[in-house]
Amino acid sequence: MCRCKSGGDARPCYPSNLSDPVWEVIEPLMPVRDHTKGGAPRRYDDRRVWDAILFVLRSGCQWRMIPRDLIPWDAAYRWYRTWRAEGTIDRIHDALRDRVRQEAGRDPAPSAAVLDSQSILTGEGGTDRGYDAGKRTKGRKRHLVVDTLGLVLVVAVTSASVQDRPGGRRVLETLAARFPTVGLVWADAGYANQVDRGLLTWAYDTFKLVVEIVRRSDDARGFQVLPRRWVVERTFGWLVRNRRLARDYERLTTGSEAMVKLAMIRLMATRLAGESQRWSNRSTEQAV
Template sequence: MCRCVCKPAYESSLTDGQWAVIEPLLPVRDPRRGGRPLRYPRRLVIDTILYVLRTGAAWRHVPHDLVPWDVAYRWFRCWSADGTWDRVHDRLRDAVRVAEGRDPQPSAAVLDSQTAHSHQGGEAIGYDAGKRTRGRKRHVLVDTCGLLLKAVVHSASVQERAGAKLVLAGITKAFPLLGLVWADAGYVNRVDAGLLAWARTHAGVDLQIVARNADVKGFQVLPRRWVVERTFAWLGRCRRLARDYERKPAHAEAMIKVAMIRLMAARLAGEDVEPQGPIETEAARRLDDELNHK
């Protein structure tokens, strides 16, 4: 039987509605205890992981009224290894798309990367000469709603074109209807446009470049490209993702999935947890403009 623990009221904790969405998708047994009943409630385990994700606290610094840090980390690590986070994330993404009147299988997507500082040791740590940053890159592919389709975390020293191949390789096996991917001009140049041909031949998608206006200085909100920028803004509200604190790239990818799981569970529960800032306001305006012109 699970130990009786009063649920703490932290801002990062799941609401009853969010838990009702996530609970049926989670394993009911501890994968490391030979199938024996759980010692701690799964909801409290998830709340502990979300506390680390949302606040940016170290695992060893979680409050004592949550589950012990080593228990929460063990579950996080095991569910990363056995694909639990992937399965829960994908089920929720499909449910959100259906709830918004869309086909579960996307036909178009947006590709981009983000370099994250890392002051920790670990695997695949490199230096991004363009951003002058030591750490890792998060390469993500999102649908036109900003929902995550695939995330690959790799060394910051890997160039954009090579990182794009890691994301797009085999993508049509998971998403057979996907035929169009938008990306920025950093993925091609006048000398080497081989990524476009590679995407058509090996990935089975048409990679289209959304170029910025050279006459405009500073930040620009580009058509289609703002979708993935908004996704990065969603992730950036989780302080654990403000930098890369993970020892393994697989755990960094899992943290991204957990952040999106929380956001999608809130949507399906009818709760609005999306941050309302300048990026989100502009994104909503542009989405309305695109829908009105269809």
């Protein structure tokens, strides 16, 4: 096992570990701990906790299978739950999204978005599990709203039995509350048909939000890249390349949503650091 040196301290080197430039992007966004309140000093710093959490995300392993030369699994899981409950993961995710948009020459407040859902199999146990008859999938459904760069604005995880229109109402309501600047949302035909335009009418009447349906041509055969819709499909592709997200192993939907944001934090921080995301354990693999 190779060893990485950071701050004079040797630490295990795994492909999922944060590089120094990526950590320099995330570190200023971490909460400052008040050491004047007493108590024992922390044994593991934030960076080593992040390395352990990202090992789980990238490899898809169980928490108890975190390598011992990282940090004990219970310490990693305890900090993961703390950051999730305190809103640390949400704050870092939102701050990085704003930075990526600014560096791309966009306003931090988006004006348009893309909506879609993805049914995913689950592991054993957990809450909010159901059957999606359309996709023939037993598990959960991820409802995403992304901006035109593919960055996540809203994520909601529900039972797979929740249809697109009820799920769409939930995420659009959250979108309108968090991003009042968004006035146009593209979605697929699953959110409205020729008979039922209830979601479209509701969104406009309630939030003055225009939901535009991007339909597939009746003459199309096989795979077809559709305008605007491909953006959110690419985001789903980014997510499932993390093995923890290729299947939903979380017992709670809040944990599923946090894993989605962790994946996007890693992707955005890597981009801001000027590096490329590597998806292989082989150091010679071409970065993508």
